[in-house]
Amino acid sequence: MTELRYWQAINQALAEEMEHDPLVVLVGEDVGAPGGAFGATRGLRERFGPERVRDTPISELGIVGLGVGAALAGLRPVIEVMFNDFLTLALDQLANQAAKLRFMTGGRAQVPLVVRTLVGAGKGTGPQHGQSLEAWLGHVPGLSVAMPATPADAYGLLRVAIRHDDPVVVFESLRQWNVRGEVTPGELPGLGRAAVRRRGGDVTLVSLGGALSRAMRACELAAAAGVDVELIDLRWLWPLDWACVESSLRKTGRLVVVHDAVGFLGPGAELAARAAERGVLTAPVVRVVPPRTPVPFSPTLEAAYFIGAERIAAACQEAVRNG
Amino acid sequence: MTELRYWQAINQALAEEMEHDPLVVLVGEDVGAPGGAFGATRGLRERFGPERVRDTPISELGIVGLGVGAALAGLRPVIEVMFNDFLTLALDQLANQAAKLRFMTGGRAQVPLVVRTLVGAGKGTGPQHGQSLEAWLGHVPGLSVAMPATPADAYGLLRVAIRHDDPVVVFESLRQWNVRGEVTPGELPGLGRAAVRRRGGDVTLVSLGGALSRAMRACELAAAAGVDVELIDLRWLWPLDWACVESSLRKTGRLVVVHDAVGFLGPGAELAARAAERGVLTAPVVRVVPPRTPVPFSPTLEAAYFIGAERIAAACQEAVRNG
Amino acid sequence: MSGRDPRGDLARNLYVVQLRIRRFEETVARLFAQGRLPGFVHLSIGQEAVAAGACAALREDDVITSTHRGHGHCIAKGGDLGRMMAELFGYRDGYCAGLGGSMHIADLERGVLGANGIVGAGIPIAAGAAYAFQVRGLDRVALAFFGDGAANEGAFHEGLNLAALWRLPVVYVCEDNGYAELTATAVHTAGPGVAARAAAYGMPAAEVDGTDALAVHDVVARAVERCRSGEGPTLVVARAPRWHGHFEGDPQRYRSRAELEQVRREDPVALLSRRLLAERWADPTWLEAMAIEIEAEVTAAVAFAEGSAPLDPEAMLRVAGVEERP
């Protein structure tokens, strides 16, 4: 057990996997000499050499495509796309190539590609750097989507992603970037396993990625108000750990979802839909999620946009009131 | 009232809007001299000239970006992106520029851009030409999404889209391409209005785009089995006509959704989620939608993938059995 | 008839490959016209010399990325006609178990990383394979086929910049057939042409007659040599007209009868057969024998395909790694 910051945990996971497997390479804008725009790849170029740690041009489509080809030719590339807002430029290679190659070749091709990308939500980054587009990737058959919220998961989920034989997109959280936490070296959590962060019997609160800290505070606020919340940190949008969510719902009958993605057609929609399909609800679902607007730049508006702990707690209490 | 094929209705809408407003231009691959890869723009270059009807290079990002700039500078561009699978290359201009400009400029900028694109689902087009990615666009604040299923809507919704002052993506259906239907010249349906295609009291069946014909057949099959289905053709994923869906649900208490998009995080998820939020369901929701796999090429597998009328009807009967 | 003259051996091999592509695609055209093949089919008849010449310059362990018009590339790289044909039928014994179809045929054992339904997508993918060879210290080479129209995609620019920047062992072969779908090259490509674009990246370029398989082979062989000796990528532009429409069923209203007749006079298969005889690399009996042999190969391929059947849906879900529905 060592205590690391979120970004240090990423750095450690990359270092260990590159140490473990010479076929792991890092490719991205500023990942080499500068050590990453936000420091996550610091020291890796010096340690593993310029062949395996490559600074690239600003060519998101090109470098993700390069990753697809490298993966087909035997490497395990980790491509960094600075902010997930820039995935918009690389989606053909991600959604039409990487994601579909195994299927399109009748199961023969294998694309062990990892794309690391950052969610700027909550840090005043504005409309084009503050989105959380995990729902897009989750909608694409053939892609797995990880959303680590803690240093332990920033480390563990990334290592799992690198060892997975199919493409994985890892959404890292700028909001959590400097958060400290315990990391257990060598730990490899299961692919697609959610984590129950708090046990409770009244309401099931599902949180994705960077929403976790607010969700935890909301649990305390709700508890103070006499509502006992079970908090599930989904960790993976796909594979989806529905079993974990459903077993909690069979206990509580109430679902509240919180995430930083736009609510309309966001991750919460799928969770609510499954709950409605399984008929496990005693109360209406509540999604505490951003409205269908871009992310505002103004810090006060942004704070309101990304729903605070108070409103999350209120949603849990509302769920209890309504059945 | 004139009878037209689906593609002819598109052609007529384009012709009328170009006639009506000299600022409307058509830009896309093969839209000019060849009259469109599938004929939708036939005759328009001859009629309106090469300035206003432009064949482009294969540059999806570039031509959608060109459309954004043209719209900012006073035109009302209609950009054709041949298949919606290729939107993956143009999403920065669509989702980060066109969609956000009004908001990012505090309401000052206006981007009256229309992107027409084709859904190849159901025509043996395979994994990279058979997707239905409307959920991606619906998830983007600032974009409207139309899904015409009939010649009348191929005509009407496109005209509404062209006259709208904000960006609209129109998903046309190759499956419906040669379907014949009545078109009322001059008709301008309301933006974001769904259409109730059949009145019924037992189940609310919501259908999107090219799934309509199968949904209609399913209504007959269900009726024969004594189940009275109310069929709603959503027509727009955004603006979403939730009022229409909810009022039907208040009557039936049962929701079945059918579409050609992958089910996971697809349009049906949002509809089911809203139903679960409003607490208007007496029976579990049923989504009759494709699995989370790419579209298979093999015609027999494709037919199974895009769920036929029998299974849709069965889902409606199941909903009735379950409450 | 071999060994005496390496040039002759090469020429005969190129002829066999071209003829195999020609007969295979003629058969595909017939089957499609009979309504027996689903989906879109894009044929390369008229352009066979590019695929044959370029792939003859590669080793078996080199790799290629292909396009929507990719049958010739796969055949030239040693692809199996039966599994290709079965894929066109959408049957389980096809290269992709019928899940991909014509636009996605791949043969990883033979280094065919896949045809592609997305124009230009193979360009950065080939750079990536070349990067893998570079990192792994292998002397293997990647080659990307793409059309004149693909040279206007951002992927072309980003891919060539990366390849040149990192001196990757990749050869870019542009098959310039004068059209992107139904639109002539001059309408979609600004400037002096695709070859002139290499200079923007400090990359050498070569233009070659795409109906002359030997010429294509020689140009690509030099480019491959540069790759193996660490000198980096080359852009090769091979001009060769397609005879058929953009896809089968395309009425080709955009081409004059004169043009359609003219292009058939530049028949790469006929050109090479005349050359074989002129250079005494082959005699009429050999040509005769080859014609019969390849006819038989293609007939066998169709029989193999007809003997297959579609995958069942459950097996498809297993291939996709999905058991459950949403």
Added chain:
Amino acid sequence: MSGRDPRGDLARNLYVVQLRIRRFEETVARLFAQGRLPGFVHLSIGQEAVAAGACAALREDDVITSTHRGHGHCIAKGGDLGRMMAELFGYRDGYCAGLGGSMHIADLERGVLGANGIVGAGIPIAAGAAYAFQVRGLDRVALAFFGDGAANEGAFHEGLNLAALWRLPVVYVCEDNGYAELTATAVHTAGPGVAARAAAYGMPAAEVDGTDALAVHDVVARAVERCRSGEGPTLVVARAPRWHGHFEGDPQRYRSRAELEQVRREDPVALLSRRLLAERWADPTWLEAMAIEIEAEVTAAVAFAEGSAPLDPEAMLRVAGVEERP
């Protein structure tokens, strides 16, 4: 002090614009260091002559697309300092009502189609504006600013190809400051450099010292002239170093102290003031007066911003055209 000599008038205007940019951004740097400005801020100090010179060659009804480093472009096109500053604070009287921030400032009345958070995105957008002018039969011109790093995006390739193909009235101005974020140009750009890429599209290119506002003006003026006379686009590459980090707070570990000192010797503002005196286009008193005047403008801008406040959430939903939540 005006009229006697048009060249002198131009030089003085360029000086005033450069000084306005300099003082505005120095103030922004100070406010940011004080923790009073949220988000990312990218400053163009050292590159002022490019914005000033290029925009001086435009008419008020011409348009520009800008970048993440766009304050100078907006100021040079006549943007209002108060509304810009208020936007940086995220306040409702800002250009974007505080919804956009530094990377999205736009002034449609003055033809500033917007800064942009997406590298390269303004390149096809400018082509589109130029296409609109062409279709509408107007003699207006579009100008796109972008950095050396942006020249590696697919958008650059697709945008320039379209502009050249259609002879659009657009001027592409690459601000080459030697870096893309923390990475030097040589590391991300293959070939002889950005200017050499124009030839790929048959587009003329010109290189100019980006610290010499008059030189930039003259080169861009010629390019604008070509646009108005229907001769199509030009690529202009202006070299000028940035003094500050990529973003405020960037420690610039990737630059040597020597380099950081050297670039400050190429001060475009000081260069032009010396020129003004040498050519007798201005005297010390005028320089003095301008310094005071602009100091006052910037102070007033900050006061204006401080007098504003954030929009309320409901108003934001109205701007977005959304009343209800999902």
